[in-house]
Amino acid sequence: xxxxxxSKIFLWFWLASxxxxxxxxxxxxxxxxxxxSINRYxxxxxxxxxxxxxxxxxxxxxxxxxxxxxxxxxxxxxxxLFKGSxxxxxxxxxxxxxxxxxxxxxAATGMASDTPSARGVWYAAALGDDYTVLAExxxxxxxxxxxxxxxxxxxxxxxxxxxxxxxxxxxxxxTRPILQLRKATRRFAGxxxxxxxxxxxxxxxxEIADLGWDFDTMAERIEALVDAQQRLLxxxxxxxxxxxxRLNVALELARRNxxxxxxxxxxxxxxxxERLNELISELLTLTLLESGTEKIEKEPINLAGLVESxxxxxxxxxxDRNRLVKIVTCEEVVVNGSEEMLLRAIENVIRxxxxxxxxxxxxxxxxxRQEIDERKxxxxxxxxxxxxxxxxxxxxxxxxFYRVEDDRGRLTxxxxxxLAITERSVLVHGGTITVSNVSDGxxxxxxxxxxxxxx
Amino acid sequence: MVKKxxxxxxxxDDDRELCELLTDYLxxxxxxxxxxxxxxxxxxxALSGEHDFxxxxxxxxxxxxxxxxxxxxxxxxxPVLMLTARGDDVDRIVGLEMGAxxxxxxxxxxxxxxxxxRAVGRRISPAxxxxxxxxQGRLEIGDIELDTAxxxxxxxxxxxxxxxxxxxxxxxxxxxxxxxxxRADLSKKVLGRTLSPYDRSLxxxxxxxxxxxxxxxxxxxxxxxxxxxxxxxALSAPAATQSAEAADS
Numbered sequence: 001x002x003x004x005x006x007s008k009i010f011l012w013f014w015l016a017s018x019x020x021x022x023x024x025x026x027x028x029x030x031x032x033x034x035x036x037s038i039n040r041y042x043x044x045x046x047x048x049x050x051x052x053x054x055x056x057x058x059x060x061x062x063x064x065x066x067x068x069x070x071x072x073x074x075x076x077x078x079x080x081l082f083k084g085s086x087x088x089x090x091x092x093x094x095x096x097x098x099x100x101x102x103x104x105x106x107a108a109t110g111m112a113s114d115t116p117s118a119r120g121v122w123y124a125a126a127l128g129d130d131y132t133v134l135a136e137x138x139x140x141x142x143x144x145x146x147x148x149x150x151x152x153x154x155x156x157x158x159x160x161x162x163x164x165x166x167x168x169x170x171x172x173x174x175t176r177p178i179l180q181l182r183k184a185t186r187r188f189a190g191x192x193x194x195x196x197x198x199x200x201x202x203x204x205x206x207e208i209a210d211l212g213w214d215f216d217t218m219a220e221r222i223e224a225l226v227d228a229q230q231r232l233l234x235x236x237x238x239x240x241x242x243x244x245x246r247l248n249v250a251l252e253l254a255r256r257n258x259x260x261x262x263x264x265x266x267x268x269x270x271x272x273x274e275r276l277n278e279l280i281s282e283l284l285t286l287t288l289l290e291s292g293t294e295k296i297e298k299e300p301i302n303l304a305g306l307v308e309s310x311x312x313x314x315x316x317x318x319x320d321r322n323r324l325v326k327i328v329t330c331e332e333v334v335v336n337g338s339e340e341m342l343l344r345a346i347e348n349v350i351r352x353x354x355x356x357x358x359x360x361x362x363x364x365x366x367x368x369r370q371e372i373d374e375r376k377x378x379x380x381x382x383x384x385x386x387x388x389x390x391x392x393x394x395x396x397x398x399x400x401f402y403r404v405e406d407d408r409g410r411l412t413x414x415x416x417x418x419l420a421i422t423e424r425s426v427l428v429h430g431g432t433i434t435v436s437n438v439s440d441g442x443x444x445x446x447x448x449x450x451x452x453x454x455x
Numbered sequence: 456m457v458k459k460x461x462x463x464x465x466x467x468d469d470d471r472e473l474c475e476l477l478t479d480y481l482x483x484x485x486x487x488x489x490x491x492x493x494x495x496x497x498x499x500x501a502l503s504g505e506h507d508f509x510x511x512x513x514x515x516x517x518x519x520x521x522x523x524x525x526x527x528x529x530x531x532x533x534p535v536l537m538l539t540a541r542g543d544d545v546d547r548i549v550g551l552e553m554g555a556x557x558x559x560x561x562x563x564x565x566x567x568x569x570x571x572x573r574a575v576g577r578r579i580s581p582a583x584x585x586x587x588x589x590x591q592g593r594l595e596i597g598d599i600e601l602d603t604a605x606x607x608x609x610x611x612x613x614x615x616x617x618x619x620x621x622x623x624x625x626x627x628x629x630x631x632x633x634x635x636x637x638r639a640d641l642s643k644k645v646l647g648r649t650l651s652p653y654d655r656s657l658x659x660x661x662x663x664x665x666x667x668x669x670x671x672x673x674x675x676x677x678x679x680x681x682x683x684x685x686x687x688x689a690l691s692a693p694a695a696t697q698s699a700e701a702a703d704s
Contacts, residue, residue: 237540238514238540241540241561241562242470242473242561244562245470245473245561245562245563246470246472246473246476247562248562248563248564248565249473249476249477249480249565250476252480252564252565252566253476253479253480256480256483270564273562277562302683305683
């Protein structure tokens with residue numbers, strides 16, 4: 001079982017308070033030990049007293065004395081018979097003042113009476129006809145004080161149940177708001193930046209509620225920051241596009257006006273402006289994806305068909321540069337997702353592979369169905385025959401603008417955001433993406449796992 | 456009538472410098488261009504009936520481009536091309552659904568703009584004659600009656616309002632009724648361009664056709680999507696009577 005905070009608090013408090021319950025039950029017995037003795041002996045003493053009356057009336061004091069001695073030997077309790085304030089009737093005088101007083105009180109009230117004595121407790125009971133029986137009862141054994149048989153089970157059970165109930169309530173009242181906070185935190189982390197917990201914790205006025213308010217403050221700030229960043233990026237992109245739009249028209253005008261030199265330079269300007277534009281779009285896409293606010297409309301997608309068409313297109317492009325893209329295996333797989341996002345994601349990976357694979361080699365693409373931990377996945381592998389990536393840098397290739405070698409990117413094109421977009425898209429689809437070097441040091445393997453929807 | 460017909464275009468965009476550059480660029484292309492920088496006068500001018508074509512920027516000060524489009528569409532069927540921010544799929548889909556004929560992401564290559572304008576413009580004035588598109592006649596399939604001369608569509612005798620692109624799309628589908636028309640062919644003929652893999656423009660136009668004409672005809676799907684290939688206009692067997700007037704070559 002997972003050791004949750006709930007079970008920890010619950011079990012510890014339960015144990016602690018049940019233990020306290022047991023001890024205090026025991027202590028309460030120790031405070032009043034005479035009741036144990038009285039409970040144990042009263043019946044016996046009264047019965048013996050009644051038989052002593054008969055003996056006394058029939059055979060006189062000496063016989064009574066013997067009977068008393070017998071009783072004392074048997075039960076280790078000294079016993080005396082009184083009549084009114086006279087006694088002990090056996091004629092023995094070893095009764096203390098307290099004992100005598102107890103007997104007289106019992107005789108006077110006609111009820112049982114008790115007084116602490118040096119050895120234990122004086123107990124006297126009226127027997128009728130003015131007779132009173134008095135006994136000096138021994139205190140209970142120490143262990144008996146702890147385990148009084150009659151009520152122990154009930155007391156322990158009660159203390160367990162009551163302690164359990166309160167511990168449960170305590171643990172729940174402590175952990176429930178924490179669970180709610182956790183849920184809110186997860187929602188927030190998942191991109192729902194408008195998540196707040198204030199209303200959930202409103203009734204409380206403790207540290208956890210404070211934590212909740214702090215969470216809200218934090219969430220508000222983060223939301224504002226993310227909003228501001230997004231708005232800024234949107235604005236920048238828009239503002240960059242206006243001059244680009246003008247540049248494009250001016251470029252065409254220049255092209256038309258310079259008939260004598262239909263130049264390379266103008267083509268170059270056009271290409272660079274196109275590249276700039278692409279960079280802006282990708283930056284925007286990435287911001288949208290990272291904020292997690294872009295809702296994706298999921299529909300069933302024939303991944304095999306998608307991969308085939310991407311491979312076909314990119315193979316066409318790669319051939320210009322004396323490289324190939326080919327499909328090794330392609331199984332029929334349908335996943336739920338946004339076709340456009342998946343297309344971009346896969347295209348980026350394949351483009352990247354073409355960029356780095358050595359001249360004359362090919363990029364190998366395979367699509368398989370696989371079952372991992374009883375969940376079905378579509379596994380897409382893209383492998384190139386290039387230099388690979390240094391092991392230390394493997395984790396960084398999904399970072400925007402990260403390049404393994406500084407000069408490489410410029411030689412081979414690409415905006416530097418493609419793989420970052422791929423990663424985000426895959427994550428949004430509930431999948432994972434990993435990169436690794438092929439073991440023989442010949443190329444890079446990118447593996448994308450996408451969950452397959454059942455039904 | 457001049458051989459190269461003067462297309463009259465209204466450009467509504469608040470970027471004055473861009474408007475100037477485009478005016479310079481489009482003039483030698485045989486396009487007469489009028490530029491308006493703010494939405495209100497833009498709507499007024501668009502409804503004046505003096506233009507063949509409207510190019511409308513989505514981002515306008517005050518009233519959004521969509522609102523401008525809505526107000527133009529309330530009164531006129533003049534072809535409208537929206538300039539959208541690139542990558543903003545929502546913008547372009549919303550634009551098309553609100554009755555724009557096509558869109559062009561900004562920044563654009565002006566050659567592309569001219570091509571788009573011509574693609575739509577060719578059809579709006581069939582009398583100016585560039586051959587292939589001028590096949591006059593009527594098409595009658597099922598409950599739909601399409602007249603290419605007057606560019607009107609009637610369903611059970613009732614006039615159905617259509618934008619220029621919707622009309623062209625329906626015409627293509629009706630001509631090929633009962634056969635699957637490839638998406639690529641359709642977009643080339645109707646939009647005058649090839650679609651990138653995730654361009655949904657054609658689908659949006661098809662769905663607005665479905666909305667206007669009803670999804671079913673005689674109990675079967677009117678325009679069927681053939682996944683991965685294209686569309687099929689239902690040729691309901693008993694009612695199928697293709698007008699003989701539609702000459703082919």
